[in-house]
Structure formats: structure tokens, C-alpha cells
Amino acid sequence: MEHGTTGRLEEARVLGQDPVGEDYRRLVLHVPGIAAAALPGQFVHLRVPGLDDRVLRRPFSIYRVKGDELLLLYKTVGTGTRAMNALKAGDALSVMGPLGRGFPLDRPDSVPLLVGGGYGAAPLSFLAERLAGPGVVFLGGRRAADVLCLDDFKRLGWEAKIATEDGSLGEKGLVTGVLDRWLDARPAGAPAGEIYACGPDGLLKALAGRAKDRGLTAWLSMDRHMGCGAGVCLACVIRVKRPDGNGGEIWARVCKEGPVFESRELVWEGAAS
Amino acid sequence: MEHGTTGRLEEARVLGQDPVGEDYRRLVLHVPGIAAAALPGQFVHLRVPGLDDRVLRRPFSIYRVKGDELLLLYKTVGTGTRAMNALKAGDALSVMGPLGRGFPLDRPDSVPLLVGGGYGAAPLSFLAERLAGPGVVFLGGRRAADVLCLDDFKRLGWEAKIATEDGSLGEKGLVTGVLDRWLDARPAGAPAGEIYACGPDGLLKALAGRAKDRGLTAWLSMDRHMGCGAGVCLACVIRVKRPDGNGGEIWARVCKEGPVFESRELVWEGAAS
């Protein structure tokens, strides 16, 4: 099961960007080679122009692909993303991608349950577009503005369940609570759900717990600080179980063997950072 | 004889800039405190915004003052000046100034002979504005585009003599040649000329030679790489004769004791860098 493709180094042209609520922005890039090869759950590694005193690229999930265009959905959190705010139509920037292994697309016997927190909704939107039929998406965030991509999912005919910590949209509380109740309400004998998730570590860890307890399969997209983004530097590693299954642990590179891992592969203690 | 004033640190607002020929630009700053105190030959030290990986300010002569506005005339030559090209109306930037000792303004008994090379014309334009009556200005450059501020001098009723190395404006050759011929053509007994100059080291050195040979006084504005711009770091020093006149040499700070020196003070060998 290979959900990755060969990466390339491509000069992208910015087509534009627009704000999505207060903290997020959608960036549209013209980058045909990478757009053509991109799969849901994969990411790109951007060289942000003008960051003269910074040596690292910045990783972003692929949010959507439209022909030669690649869309990203990003939150402004620090130096790099702040500098990205200044990107305007016509600017050139270097993009590596598509990188890593994304979500599996070939598991037709189960209902896809997508769970996203904050910008974690972005790769799930791309996934929903590429999956055979609609499923259910669970979106969470601190407040309404952190619930993203809702329109995308609706457009695709997906059922959406929302939770916000401040109750400003959907249920008040955590998205895992909504998921729990949905799973509990499932009639016995209904086809098994399979989780595909992206979001903060806390969410992913909670989902791994749910998956284990309920005997579900969960595909989790991990977020780790990256150096090279290409399997070179070994900065992004997390602990996973040895594939031979005899109890040992090894390092896996989130940028290469991930970012998507099957939850049972992961060893949470060693990876928490 | 004090031609300096107390400097200050002021937040300037960019009012705009426009190209002057191919290589030069005129930058207009709103910076009332410094504008009010500025004297011809003094300079400002700019923190160029966005130069995150650069620690030094950039020094520029004061080109003109109009009320609260300060004008600079700069040539794009490297990292800092390139970044200055992006400054636009409304941008803020930190300015230290006015710095150093400028040209003397209190020498009424002689005809002022202003000699400028390239952007060296800028402080001379300011000087012409503040001098009591018109004199003669000699402007030189590699080609016509390097002959600056001509209109300013004309507006003030100054006689202008031009030389360019490629002959594209005025006489073909060096500006010192034109000066020589003008001096040679002077009727005996005419009031002594006094030189005020700014430009490349080669020009200033040649003028120092002329001044010595012809017994003229010459005020030369020196251009040296600067650290602090405020007399602190001792990076900008040049060799000058001891003020006690007994033959020794000491260091003088171009940013503090200069940038304008009387040519007889300077020791050229030690200063060439």
C-alpha cells in the first residue's frame, strides 16, 4: 500500500491569497507538476521568500488541487507564516512536493470518518474529494473561526458534525465527544467506520485511544517540526513499533514514512515532544 | 567653529520616493526633529526595514530639507539600498541624525567652489541652499546619468560646470580638469576660491593636491564604512594630523569629527583603505 508519489522541486507562481476568517489564509499556487502528482495527506515544503535569516522551509498539507493549481490553507503563527501573508499574485517561490505518504484511498468497505482540528481540516477536504463516496466529517476547534472547510464538505454531500470549545459553533466541547456519541448511536451490524484524522497531537492521541478501545482502524496525520522534508535530516522522527511485530520500537520519519500513520503503528510516549 | 548639532533618534515616516535616472532615487522622509536641526554636510544613519539578517544602519548625506521633510538622494549599490527601493509612502523607519560635522557656513570672504562626484552632489545642493550667495559648482560623473542635482543649482542661480568620463554631458574627462581650467582662467587678484567637495576618494585626494598646490582651502566630505555612526565603535576612523601641529598623526572619526575635514588636516596614506 503506497500512498506517496515521487517529489520534485518546482518553481511555483503565486496566483493569489485570501483571508479565511481572522487567522487563516488560502494561498493559491500555480505549480503544475506537483499539482498533478499530489495525493490527499501529502504535503509541500515551501521556501518562503524574503526570510533571509531563516534556513528552513515550511511544511503545509495540500488543501486542494484544481488542474495546475495547488491550494494551501494556513494559519499565521510565526515568522514564516507571517512572511507568507505578504505573498501576492505573480510572486515566485520554490516548492518541494508532493512529499510523504498520504491517506489510503483504497479501503472501500468501511464508512470514512474524517476528524479534523483547526487547519487539520485542509488535507481532509482534499481526501473527501478523492474518496469514492461521502462519509461523515467531524470538525473541531477552539471557536467557530477555527472550524474550516465546512463548505467544501457540504459541497461534496458530506454529513458534518461540529464541536467548538467555546460553543460558538456546533456542540460545545471537544470533537472527540461528538464522535463518541455518533459511534455509540451506530446500529449494531452497520459497516465499520474507519478514521482519517489530522489535527493537534492531543486530538490524534485521543483518537488512537478510541480506535484501540473500539477496534477501529485510524489513519492519523502527524505534525512534527521538519528540517529537510525529504527523509534526509532525521529531525522529524517519531517512535513506531517494529514492523516485524516482536515488540521493539524504531524511529520513523514523519516526512517520509508519514505524515499519515496507522494508529496502531505509533508509540505515543516516545513521540510526545 | 562648530558645524554639527546634537543628534537624535527619530521614527521617520516615508512620504515617497522617485527614481532619478537609472541608478539613483530620491527618498522623502517626514522627520521633523532631524529636519529642523540638519546642517549641510551632515548625514543620517538609517535602519533599513526588512533587513533581518543585517545589523548595521546605512549612512546617507542630507540632500535637502523642506520644513518637516528630509530628502535623501541614493544610489542602489547593495543589500541595504536595494531594500530601500521597496520603501513606500507610510512606511516607518528609524533615523539617527543629524550626525557629524558638516561644511562651514561662515566663510563669506571667498567664492564657494563646490565640487561633486556622483551622489556627492547631494550634500552640496543642500550647502548651496544655505550659503549666502551663489558660487560655482563643478559636477562630474562617469556618464550623464551620474551628474546629479543640476536643476537644484540652476534654480539657485549657480554657475554649473560639468564633466563626464564618457563625454555624454559637459566636457569629456574628469571634473578636476574643468576646475583646473576655471582656476587658471581666474583674473589675478580676484577673491580666493574655497573648495567644498563630496565624492569618491580619488576625487577628494586630487582636490587636496590642488588645494595644496594653489594655496586654497578645501573642505572635503569623506565617505567611510560606518558601524555606529555616532563616535562609538571606532570603525570609520581616518588618519589626521595632530591638532598640536608637531607632526604626529592620530585617528579621527569620520562620523563625529567628520565627515567634512579641512584638506590640510588629512593624512592620505594612512586613510586609503
Added chain:
Amino acid sequence: MSQPRLETMIGRISMKNPVMVASGTFGYGPEYAEFIDVEQLGALVVKGVSVEPWEGNRTPRMVEVPGGLVNAIGLQNPGFNGFMKTYMPFLRTLTVPVIVNIWGRTLEEYGQIAALFEKADGVAGLELNVSCPNIKEGGIAFGTDPLMLERVVDLVRKQTTRTLIVKLSPNVTRIADFARMAEAGGADALSLMNTYPAMVIDIETRRPVLANVTGGLSGPAIHPIAVKLVYEAAKAVKIPIIGMGGIREAAEAIEFLIAGARAVAVGTANFTDPATALRVADGIQAYLVRKKLASVSELVGTVKVGS
């Protein structure tokens, strides 16, 4: 909540805030006084002074590099008498503690300059520069040989009752050894780091840019190196440490404090913005408020290592 206390002590020097300016980047005091209120500094450290006037190196003496600058000023200074005559009158008008950075070409000169300042009013402390990379004799030679270091500190200690700060060189394999030597020699405090030996070549002329061939690197580029040195030195000695190297914003100063420094100094950033030290002091205060810490001391050396 009441305002957090910014006071800190270096030897017997009590500072109203932990931010001083680094020697050689603030002249002798009056120069930047036109631009900022120097009374708001934690302490003012003047450029290195020697017994006799010193010419320093030829020019060029400074070159900007990405993330900092390389300088080889070579300790130009007017000598003890020139300093006392030209600058001490101004410095004596200040209430901010004045620390004089001193150096010599020989062991004897180090002793002499310390002895001379023993009689000078208005000098709160001496900072012993045994780490300048830019002079042929003296300087770094004393700072990179542990036995020489102990000898020079011991000698100077005997000549001065002022707070004695020893400024260590980063150009050694194990800083802890040197920190201990300086402490053993009688230092009241340590400061680090001085600039790191470096070189820039002009690829057009194929000449070193600096007349002195090599110089010392300062600025943001060296900050992570300096934090490591402060951390190692703080583990090795009991005397207070002044952390410096690449401070531009409060965050970088706070790193030094957490690593174990009792005070910090702003160097190269004075050239970028003469008000840096004041801004950094304000930023430390804001941080203490935000973190609900009552004083700088509650921060010093609190780096959490291990789980």
C-alpha cells in the same frame, strides 16, 4: 500585582535592571547619551582602557556579515590619563554604575591599569578583558590558557577592591575550566562571551576585508553559542555571570537569564538601535509580569533540564 523587581547584583554593584551595554559598543558614555537616556541602563561598560594610549589596528576595521559583524578595532583608546580627563567628568555625573573594561599587553600592564583605577572615583567595577581576538600581544592569549588566566586574575585581584568581572573568551574547548580558574583567581563575576575569531575575504580583490586579516564575530549569529557557554559556566561556578552575544530583543536576554546569567549585556545591537538595552529591560519586565514572577532572581538559572 505589584511590579516585578528588576534589580540584580553583580559583585557589589547593584543594578536597577539586569541589562548593561557591552564594552566597545557604547563608547565611553557620552556618545549615545545624545540619543537615549543612559540613566535607564542597568550599568554602563566603557570601551577597553589601557595604561598608555593605544592606536588600535589599521582600517578597514569592521565588516558586516549576515547575522552580525566582524570587527578588528584593536582596542584603540586614549589610555588611562586620556580616559580620566576626557570621559570621567561626564561619567561621574551619572547615577548608573560605571564599569571600566581594562586590558594590557603584559601581565604587568594588567596589574598597572587595575591599580590606576583603584584611585579613580566613580568606577563601580572593572571588567578584565582577557579575550580580545584582535591584538597581537595580550588579550586572548591570557584568556585561552588556564594558567595564564589564573595568574592575571590573581594579580589584578590584588590591585583592586572594586567588583572584578573577568570577561572570558569563547575560543576554548571547555569553558567550565576557565570559569573555575577565574573564580579561583578571585573574580567577583564572569562575563561572556567576547567575539569569536572569524575572517571575511573579499572575493573580488582576494584580500581579507579587515586590515588585521582576522577579527571577532558578534551579533545574532553567535547567540546560540553564547547561551551554551553561559549555561556551562553557570553550572561550574558560584559567582554571578553576565551573559552577552547577539541580544536584540528581550527574548534573547531572557534565554541568558534562564541559562544562569544574573545580568546581560547588549553589544552589536546598539549599532542597530541605541535604545536596544532599554527596550530589552522593558521586555524582561513585561515577561516577568506575564509569567507572574516577582523578580529577576526567580528566573535566573531556572532552566529545566531532564524530565
Added chain:
Amino acid sequence: MSQPRLETMIGRISMKNPVMVASGTFGYGPEYAEFIDVEQLGALVVKGVSVEPWEGNRTPRMVEVPGGLVNAIGLQNPGFNGFMKTYMPFLRTLTVPVIVNIWGRTLEEYGQIAALFEKADGVAGLELNVSCPNIKEGGIAFGTDPLMLERVVDLVRKQTTRTLIVKLSPNVTRIADFARMAEAGGADALSLMNTYPAMVIDIETRRPVLANVTGGLSGPAIHPIAVKLVYEAAKAVKIPIIGMGGIREAAEAIEFLIAGARAVAVGTANFTDPATALRVADGIQAYLVRKKLASVSELVGTVKVGS
């Protein structure tokens, strides 16, 4: 005019251009081969390999700082067998010279890993890493003690007929001493510099950002330090030197060549742009054309010092 000759020799390794990639910043070869044509490199240096597989440090292992990054990967690697099985088949398909960076925790392990590679086909040279700041045993301990250095070089020399490059630590007072020791021990070439010990503290948590507490600084920040070290080392020894530290553009590489390096390596900048080494090689060529120099050798060590 005919094209300038970019060829250079490091020991018995002949490189078609003087630009290699630095160990640990290019994986084991295949990773970046998706993105650039690795055959255009002067040489390919793989990440450090030890006798047995090695887990490296816990995470976080890397943090970006202004002008560079601090890393403490800790030499994670699949061991000799894993390397031979997983990566050597790919590397053998290349015509570009492959240099293997090797390390051990003990003197014996250094000898063993060198001996193991003696039988491995397709390895042009060994780069002896005695300068990693990120492991408790081995590494930098060998690179900062002159006698240890000579012993380990001498031992490895006896085990290998391959071109032996000794990678020196910058964390010493006089690099010339170490350069001479390595030469005396039988090194064919020297490479420098490795990363410089450094530390970053998270001021929110007051913890070191790196799980290993300290790490090594690389990137543009260290370039002027590296140029100085290459200059000093080149004056001290006759064997060729590979200069590295902060190369992003051709200009920085050219500085190393003028300072005395016969070749250069691109490290951290690979993360910024995997095509850096190729761009740098092109830039060196353009410079030679512009300066009317017929070959790289006409540039190496031509720094003009004195008047």
C-alpha cells in the same frame, strides 16, 4: 576562451567540480535524488555510519535560529550492515565519488568501521567524524584532544587504503595544532568545520528546545568562523582541505577556496534548497570565467595577506 577547469583532487578522489555535500545533510544518497541530479555533485558524502545501528537522540532534534539551525540528531544510522544493504546498491549505480562519514564510540569502534569499509566496493573515501558535538561518548572527545586525535587517525589509517579525510572540530583554541596532528597521523585530507556547540532555550517552558539539551550550530551564522579555521589550517598543513560552514551561494564557497580549501561542502543549505551544491558549482565556474582563471587550482589558497 575555453571553459575553466573545475576538477579538483582530494587525496586520490578526483572530483569533477569542487562542490560536495556535507555529511548528515544529504542522507545516504537516494533521498534528494528525486529532486536534483546527484551525478552533478563533486562528491557525495553520506551521513555518519557506525559498526552497529544507532538510535541517535530523543526528539526534538533540530531548531531553527536566525542565520542557521541547531541540531542534535545524535548520529542515528542503520549501522554498517544496514547501510550496505539499504543504500550501497543505489550508491554503486552512481559515477560520482561516494565518501562515507564514519564514527565510533571507542577507539576500537573507529578501527572496526574503517576495516569493514575496506572491503566495501564503491566507496571512494572515508571521512572520520571526530567532531560530533551531539553524542555522549566518542565524537568530539576525540576531536578536541590532540593526542586522542592522533591516536584515532593513526589507528584508522592502518585499517584503510581509501582516501582518509579527518573532519575537525571547531571547538578548539588553536586549529593548527589539530590540523598538524591529523596530518601526522596519516590523514589524506581535512574537512572543517563541523557544527559549533550551541543551545536554545524555550522561554515559555524554560526548557532547552533540544531533548539533548545542547546541539551544534550550522548555517550562514558560522561561515566567517569557518573561513578563519580553513585559513589557519591551510597555513599549517600540506594536505588538501575541504571547507564547509554556511555556504549558500558561490561567493561563500569561493571565500573558502581563496582561504586555502581545495574543495567545499554544502550542508544546511541543502535543506533550504537541495540544488544549492549545483548552483554553487555553476557560480564558481562563472567566477573563474569572469576572473579569467583557467582552473580552480589557480584560485586555491591565493588569499593576499600583507601589502
